[in-house]
Amino acid sequence: PTGDIWEGDVGEATWEEVNKVVWGGNYEWPFLEADRVHRARLTYEPTTIDDAIGERRGHHIKLNRATSNSVIGGFVYRGALYPELQGRFLFADHASGRIYSVDAARPAGMTQDDVALLTQLPNCSSGFGIASFATDAAGEIYVVKLDGVNVNDDREGGTIHRVVPEDASNPDPPARLSDLGAFADLETLTAAPGLRPYTVNTPLWSDGALKRRWLAVPNDGAHDTAAERIDFRPDAPWGFPVGTVMMKHFELAASPAPIRLETRFMVYTEAGPYGVTYRWDDDGADAVLLTGRETRDLAYLDPAGDPVEQVWTFPGRDDCMQCHNPVAGTALGVNTQQLNAPWTDADTGEIMNQIEALDALDALRPRPGDVEDLPRSVALDDDGATPTARVFSYLDANCAGCHRPAGVEGAFDARLVADFAAHRLVNQRNEGENSDPAGVVVAPGDVAASELYRRDAADDGTQMPPLGRSLLDPAWLATLEPWIRDLAPPPPWQARPAVEVGVATTGGAWTRVAFTQRWEDPVVVVGAPSYADATAAAVRVRGVGPDGFEVRVARFACDGD
Structure with a gap:
């Protein structure tokens, strides 16, 4: 030594x-x-x-x-x-x-x-x-x-x-996509039998790429055992049996023909899931297995004939699990809110809900029940949905992989299934090294002061999401901006001596104040850290003088005095 x-x-x-x-x-x-x-x-x-x-x-x-x-x-x-x-x-x-x-x-x-x-x-x-x-x-x-x-x-x-030598029992996939057997026909991208196509309500933004998706759940002709069924959860990530395969194909709309970029796989094994990427050759005839991250400079004409230049980043095998992490359930888009949508059976032409279709195969346990009672994401361009539904659906698809309970710093909750106050977005102080700690995630009525908009509109290395995006999503920014602008700012500060509080010293000069009065959604409590929902709130205040202290609450509404 x-x-x-x-x-x-x-x-x-x-x-x-x-x-x-x-x-x-x-x-x-x-x-x-x-x-x-x-x-x-x-x-x-x-x-x-x-x-x-x-x-x-x-x-x-x-x-x-x-x-x-x-x-x-x-x-x-x-x-x-x-x-x-x-x-x-x-x-x-x-x-x-x-x-x-x-x-x-x-x-x-x-x-x-x-x-x-x-x-x-x-x-x-x-x-x-x-x-x-x-x-x-x-x-x-x-x-x-x-x-x-x-x-x-x-x-x-x-x-x-x-630390022991790596288990080599799982051999590397074939070097060429054509040798993998995932497609019955590479030219038409006809998937092999057993790979079931699916769609999502709110696609993840991937620098403008179009995607096609397939899912295979292991079975012997019938989904009649636990090893052949998905663990269905209405408001949490689904669990997938060993042998499940998810396939996603990426291409860019271009003239005179689409540009094939990559096809990714998520494979579930006894040791856990892993991901692989195949990069398509320039002629679009076949794809090669990648081991490390690569980039490709692209110059093409979009469908309208306008020139486009961009750099596409292909993830290496080590990159996949940064986003497809266990906190998020590894499968980011195969969940209740994303699959709760119509689907057309290519063989029969029958249109049915995707969750109902999986249930008809007996592939879900427990049974999902009435899909009308289940969460559902909406698309950014869904004019029949409220702006709030569109914003939170997009956040769920693009941000909730990290921004969720037990996730990263900057801990607002981007999951669609969280209620409004639990999202901790509006007037919530920023967290994280790349954000101004004096600012807030969303400032009602003030787009420029909203960190969510700033980071999603950034291209300087502080952008969100930090991986998988190098181009801005104009449709998202065009939706987020008016949503923030139309949020009503909270009323002026008000002394609320009638509010019941419980006080408990937590050490040093800090005191925790717990509000026991019921508040209507949403309530904003200013403090660092602070917490609020429809029934309770907590905020830390610095110092308590001999004459007590005044608690100030910014609120939208409350019931009672």
């Missing part, structure tokens, strides 16, 4: 770092994120990096966000079980569960291109991923996984795993 101290340094929006820590070393945060000038918390003292104390030390390894979202430092391997790992530093990405290794003797200045993917722990995501490493007396390496502890009351605790 060398006595070297290795440290994982979580970045902001662009880079993660691995550093070797030395006495008196200054690793340049918050002025630099790796070698990128941070967009500047220059309220810090000193206000320039040149005035920083200590020895300035650059990163040892910098990792882009495709490689790591939250780097977790580990150990240099000194065990005896795996000689090929001797002298290699092991570290991980919390959210994806990827475990990397790199030669510890290499000099500083490395990037993601210099590290090797060792293995990937399944079912990881923010709050559910790798938290730490440990080593035993023999030098063997162990991994600590949160499994939702501290973010999910139903979880009993984390788990500890030992």
